[in-house]
Amino acid sequence: MTDKSKSRGTLSINKEGGEGKPRQAKRPATSRRVNIERDRSKKPAPRPAPETAWKDKAAAEDKPPRARSARSEKPAPERTRARTQEARRDGGEARRRERPAAAPKPERADSRPARIEQFFATCPRGLENALAEELRALGADNIETTGGGVTFFGPMTLCYAANLHSRLATRILLRVSAGKYQNEEDVYQGALAVFWHKWFDVSRTIAVKVVAQDSPLKSLNFITLRIKDGVCDRFREESGQRPSVQTLHPDIRIRAFLTRDRYTLYLDTSGESLYKRGLRKQSGAAPINENLAAGILRLSGWQPDEPLYDPMCGSGTFLMEAAQMALNIAPGLGRDFAFERMLRMDARAWARMKSDAQAACQPVRPLPIYGSDVMGRSLRDADSNLKAAGLREAVTLSKADILEIEPPAKSGVVVMNPPYGVRLGEEEELAALYPKLGDVLKNRFANWRACIISADANLPRLIRLSASKKTPLFNGALECRLYEYKLVAGSNR
Numbered sequence: 472m473t474d475k476s477k478s479r480g481t482l483s484i485n486k487e488g489g490e491g492k493p494r495q496a497k498r499p500a501t502s503r504r505v506n507i508e509r510d511r512s513k514k515p516a517p518r519p520a521p522e523t524a525w526k527d528k529a530a531a532e533d534k535p536p537r538a539r540s541a542r543s544e545k546p547a548p549e550r551t552r553a554r555t556q557e558a559r560r561d562g563g564e565a566r567r568r569e570r571p572a573a574a575p576k577p578e579r580a581d582s583r584p585a586r587i588e589q590f591f592a593t594c595p596r597g598l599e600n601a602l603a604e605e606l607r608a609l610g611a612d613n614i615e616t617t618g619g620g621v622t623f624f625g626p627m628t629l630c631y632a633a634n635l636h637s638r639l640a641t642r643i644l645l646r647v648s649a650g651k652y653q654n655e656e657d658v659y660q661g662a663l664a665v666f667w668h669k670w671f672d673v674s675r676t677i678a679v680k681v682v683a684q685d686s687p688l689k690s691l692n693f694i695t696l697r698i699k700d701g702v703c704d705r706f707r708e709e710s711g712q713r714p715s716v717q718t719l720h721p722d723i724r725i726r727a728f729l730t731r732d733r734y735t736l737y738l739d740t741s742g743e744s745l746y747k748r749g750l751r752k753q754s755g756a757a758p759i760n761e762n763l764a765a766g767i768l769r770l771s772g773w774q775p776d777e778p779l780y781d782p783m784c785g786s787g788t789f790l791m792e793a794a795q796m797a798l799n800i801a802p803g804l805g806r807d808f809a810f811e812r813m814l815r816m817d818a819r820a821w822a823r824m825k826s827d828a829q830a831a832c833q834p835v836r837p838l839p840i841y842g843s844d845v846m847g848r849s850l851r852d853a854d855s856n857l858k859a860a861g862l863r864e865a866v867t868l869s870k871a872d873i874l875e876i877e878p879p880a881k882s883g884v885v886v887m888n889p890p891y892g893v894r895l896g897e898e899e900e901l902a903a904l905y906p907k908l909g910d911v912l913k914n915r916f917a918n919w920r921a922c923i924i925s926a927d928a929n930l931p932r933l934i935r936l937s938a939s940k941k942t943p944l945f946n947g948a949l950e951c952r953l954y955e956y957k958l959v960a961g962s963n964r
């Protein structure tokens with residue numbers, strides 16, 4: 472990768488809805504680097520007190536990498552051997568642990584503190600702080616935001632909760648290994664060192680995706696293959712069998728993130744991106760992703776009892792997200808997750824969590840949530856999506872040109888993503904529409920707030936309203952701004 476900017480593998484994390492790059496998280500101040508993998512059946516982890524569990528775990532499992540300077544004096548074959556040993560240590564898999572176990576250890580009793588893991592939640596860029604708040608409310612610890620995501624610590628049950636309840640995350644990644652590297656062999660050894668067979672069965676299909684930033688490696692395709700080789704060779708060593716690769720719909724996705732000199736390996740606990748809620752059946756022409764829509768609602772400050780109006784509703788994404796928030800419907804209730812296909816899965820805790828979430832849903836009722844669109848086809852999409860989600864009763868839909876709309880209440884929040892003109896004719900149409908849209912909002916929607924997401928650099932000038940807030944946001948790879956207008960009768964121009 473000679474390119475200094477971010478490079479992508481055949482299938483990069485960032486392609487899907489602008490997911491961010493996981494970064495090498497700073498560890499909690501008192502810990503050293505955390506090695507994630509451990510063969511617990513052979514050497515059980517110490518039992519720290521719950522409140523200090525993550526600190527003690529970090530201290531117990533971590534070992535600083537061996538000094539590089541010593542290696543450079545060794546001849547090449549010895550260097551490779553040394554790197555292999557180092558990678559095994561970095562991945563937390565010491566060969567010497569592989570002595571026959573005296574007797575199988577019983578499963579961890581419920582009273583024992585849960586093992587603390589490190590996670591990285593990806594999200595559309597611009598939503599990191601809102602996602603951090605959401606994860607904190609779910610019980611995440613030691614949260615740190617970075618471009619495109621949030622690092623956090625907690626037990627595996629927190630990862631189930633984040634997948635089930637997060638409206639803003641795109642994926643929840645579980646860190647399984649990390650270390651320094653100089654070449655492909657180092658990363659291969661890192662992948663080989665992980666006890667993958669403790670996380671998933673060999674019968675599961677796998678896919679590896681790599682994102683790299685400033686990596687000195689020449690080919691992302693090649694390093695993707697080498698990581699896959701490391702995973703398969705680990706399985707072969709353990710069982711004589713290897714998992715099959717399935718790039719489109721794998722059971723298990725392995726993600727790698729490479730910086731200039733460090734690699735991090737993750738297991739993707741989500742599977743399909745979390746914005747795929749399993750609810751939207753029709754997507755219309757330019758739908759916004761569900762987690763971006765939910766993030767915009769969060770940033771708008773909309774409260775579930777406040778009127779909400781999307782006058783360019785398309786397939787109804789804002790309406791569906793708002794209705795689910797107002798009715799306390801967990802976004803993940805209608806789908807499955809990759810962690811359900813993993814070993815070490817606490818099926819009882821997961822079943823309990825899902826049934827609690829189900830019980831917390833409020834019955835569907837009419838809500839002050841309104842949508843309209845000029846296109847009959849878009850409205851039909853919104854109608855069938857809301858029906859399929861069982862939310863049709865909660866939302867009022869109507870067919871209207873935005874220039875003819877009237878406010879459905881005295882105050883509330885208008886939210887929309889207007890079409891973005893890519894062809895010349897469309898650009899001209901939009902340029903004519905924006906000033907009139909500004910007039911409609913100013914003259915008819917006094918006491919409302921309007922939140923408009925757009926990638927169109929002309930919008931702020933042409934709408935002729937002064938924005939009270941501008942928030943940079945990414946819709947996939949498209950750089951946008953969320954403009955907030957506080958509409959007060961007789962002012963704002």
Ligand SMILES: C[S@@+](CC[C@H](N)C(=O)[O-])C[C@H]1O[C@@H](n2cnc3c(N)ncnc32)[C@H](O)[C@@H]1O
Pocket residue numbers: 754755757758759782783784785786787788789843844845846849871872873874887888889890891
């Ligand atoms: C980018 S799409 C919105 C997508 C929507 N947020 C979703 O997630 O499906 C823009 C929508 O604006 C609608 N639209 C365009 N011009 C309009 C107008 N003058 N009045 C009302 N709706 C309009 C289009 O029909 C289209 O559905």
